[in-house]
Amino acid sequence: MPLVSIHVIRDQRSPSELRNLADVIHHCILENFNAPLGDRYQVITQHQPNELIIEDTGLNIPRTDKIVLLQIYQQGRETKVKQQLFEALARELNGKCGLKGSDLVVSLVANSKEDWSFGYGKAQFLTGEL
Incomplete structure (x- = not known):
C-alpha cells in the first residue's frame, strides 16, 4: 500500500496534466x-x-520548473x-507526460504493517481485515 506524495511547482501544469502525472505514477x-x-x-x-x-547533489543534473519530487511510503520492497x-517512472513519465529524467527525484520511505490505519482507528493489516 504505497502512499505517494507528489510535489510540483505551482502553475506549471493544468489540472488535467496533474491528473495524468498522478495516473502514470499510479500505473508504474x-x-x-x-x-x-x-x-x-x-x-x-x-509549491511556490x-x-x-x-x-x-553535485551530479550536474539540470533542473527546471517542471521538477517532480516523489516521496513513496511503502512496505520494504527488494532493491x-x-x-x-525508478526506471519505469522515468521512462513512463517522459513518454506520457514529457517529463525530463533530470526533473524527476524519487525517495522511497519504508514502513511496516503496524504503521497504517485506513479508518475507524483500526490497524487493518494487524486485525486481519487486509
Whole structure:
C-alpha cells in the first residue's frame, strides 16, 4: 500500500496534466510493486517556486520548473524492484507526460504493517481485515 506524495511547482501544469502525472505514477506502482488495483493513495502538493528547493547533489543534473519530487511510503520492497520502479517512472513519465529524467527525484520511505490505519482507528493489516 504505497502512499505517494507528489510535489510540483505551482502553475506549471493544468489540472488535467496533474491528473495524468498522478495516473502514470499510479500505473508504474501497480506494475512494479504489484499493488492491488484499488490501492491508490496520492497527495499532490503545489509549491511556490521558492518553496521547492531541489539541487543536484553535485551530479550536474539540470533542473527546471517542471521538477517532480516523489516521496513513496511503502512496505520494504527488494532493491531490484525499487530500481525497476525508478526506471519505469522515468521512462513512463517522459513518454506520457514529457517529463525530463533530470526533473524527476524519487525517495522511497519504508514502513511496516503496524504503521497504517485506513479508518475507524483500526490497524487493518494487524486485525486481519487486509
